[in-house]
Amino acid sequence: MTTHATHQLQREKLDQIPGILREVGIDCWLVWVRETIQTPDPVLPIVLGADLVWPSALLFTASGERTAIVGSFDVDVVPADVYDRVTPYTEGIGDVLRGELDRIAPGTIGINESRDDVAADGLTSGMKALLLEILEPTPYAKRLVSAEGLISRLRGRKSPFEQARIRDAVRITEEIFDELDGFLAVGQTEIEIRDFVHRRMAELGVGFAWQASSNPAVDAGPNKAFGHGAPSDNRTKAGHLLHFDFGVQSGGYSSDIQRMYFFGSPDEVPAEVQRAFETVRHAIQRAAEFLRPGVRGLEVDAVARGHVIDCGYPEFAHALGHQVGRFAHDGGTLLGPPWERYGDSPEGIVEAGNVFTLELHVPTEQYGQVSLEEDVLVTETGCEFLSHPQQTLRCIDR
């Protein structure tokens, strides 16, 4: 991404902050980080677009001020056209930070700590201890609150710049699936297929939305559990299914799409596969028809989950959808069931500008799982598919 584009992103996102701070009732947001190459805070690419080495404080107020306190060697990475004030220090940040807080005098200070939303949990445990030590002689130590609500809204409400980048990532992902239509044949290994995709990604200059070792996931035939495992020497075979879970990162933003192929002609698709495919496709369609601003994540999940159960299938052991943004799993409100491992993220409210996956699978007796995943953008009144929903099995007859 060019420096110019980075700054446009930050300007769009930083412009959102004061309004959201007022919505959530926080006076000041403190992004408190160090050595962000080792321990990155997920919000940093959005608010800064660079790494910081020494302990650093980025302060955003409800009145719109943007201040960066950074080590003297890090001054150059803070964009002067985005931040109002850049204050360097050499020996220690404590005095400067306390001074700046005294000037702002916030009643509440949001910090990046969240039990349930990983994207809002960039503050490490040792850095929190260091912050408490620095603030100990001040009233501010007792004014720290979780910035979870702020970050969830800030990440979730995709700005025009962000929406355009995600559309690009989805388009490139679909282009590569279209190329796979011409490449795939019976007798290929999952690894050969994976290598084709990686080669095309390199040629197109895009990165990985998640780790390369399982991106794309390539699952040939009935005997492989879908998951985050690596492609194997399993071979495609006539009469078998082939499953992909694939996402690229382009311009810093991600896609996440699953597609199903069948080796044979359309009239050879077994009935139990066809029924499974229609069940998954319709469950996604029904969830998309329900999805709109104001509903809770778990309500959307329940629509698809209910459809699958109504069709006589066991329910899928994961959430229907997660947000997509810089990461394939971008945190915030989850379209998921109220299970312990999801914390309270399924309780979140869907907002316009959110980008979600809609994904699920059902089992078949003889052909393994049938699984699809689409990407959708929540609009003011409903949602728009960013991917072109898969309507039929992609049949490869060679």
Add this chain to the structure above:
Amino acid sequence: MTTHATHQLQREKLDQIPGILREVGIDCWLVWVRETIQTPDPVLPIVLGADLVWPSALLFTASGERTAIVGSFDVDVVPADVYDRVTPYTEGIGDVLRGELDRIAPGTIGINESRDDVAADGLTSGMKALLLEILEPTPYAKRLVSAEGLISRLRGRKSPFEQARIRDAVRITEEIFDELDGFLAVGQTEIEIRDFVHRRMAELGVGFAWQASSNPAVDAGPNKAFGHGAPSDNRTKAGHLLHFDFGVQSGGYSSDIQRMYFFGSPDEVPAEVQRAFETVRHAIQRAAEFLRPGVRGLEVDAVARGHVIDCGYPEFAHALGHQVGRFAHDGGTLLGPPWERYGDSPEGIVEAGNVFTLELHVPTEQYGQVSLEEDVLVTETGCEFLSHPQQTLRCIDR
């Protein structure tokens, strides 16, 4: 890195853990992570070599047991030839984790929390809260201690695999500097020079030891403060200095080297530049002669700092040296002064197998800063230069 190589690394490192646990008096080490693509724990590449999505617990005991408790979709990424036991879960990790701890019954449990060592501070603040909630009904909530001492030793004592990877990274970095001898000329911009280095890195298939935007740092002429800023349109000029700070990542391990060039013949080097260069070179040499297992980081820093002051220069505003490993800044003991911003890391004890940078600069009146950086491996009796220490200014006379 191949899967095979990754597992060899993990086997070497995991073999070190029981002994270090006994040294530091911790019964069990708990690596407690989730969505590690968004919030990576710096120890994960060493102990697992893959990313995990759902809340996951990796448990290592002083008796040598290695257990992974991970979400069902993550089972495949845990190497079965490295871990004794992989326990999957679907709805929530709480019961499984409590059960496993009851079986181990540790008196102390190390967690990745550190005020001063970023590499030992991978536990996020929200994940700590979640852990305390899960352990609340057990005696283990009160048995948590910082694993800082364990992680510092584990990362710091480079295994044979790790030493070989760092030597590779240093060799490749020096090869690119050698190529620069043939490329550099008067009238080039910093950006042109940076682009040459990036092209060669891509051709050689190596990554960046820190962010690409300031790697290499390229500083032409007297008017640029060295730091983490990006190369600019400044041009090289006859009679001027050119400075590089450059590190690659190869096979997952890093180098970090600074070099100084002069545009002109060796007999045209100004006396004040020559004196500055000799001061920096000798300060590094004296620190290397002093560096050995058992000394404290701040003692090593004091040797170089004292030399610079004795030569009549102002002291440098940073630490003499940091550890190098997976990251250019790899945490642990620092060869640094006892300043607030370094916490207690300069108090750490140097150990055999540590890899450090030795780096510093002094100012000149008319030519800007003169700065060098070498990489050294601590041996049983002293240290070995991994880089070939720069002995003279690299003169470019065209």
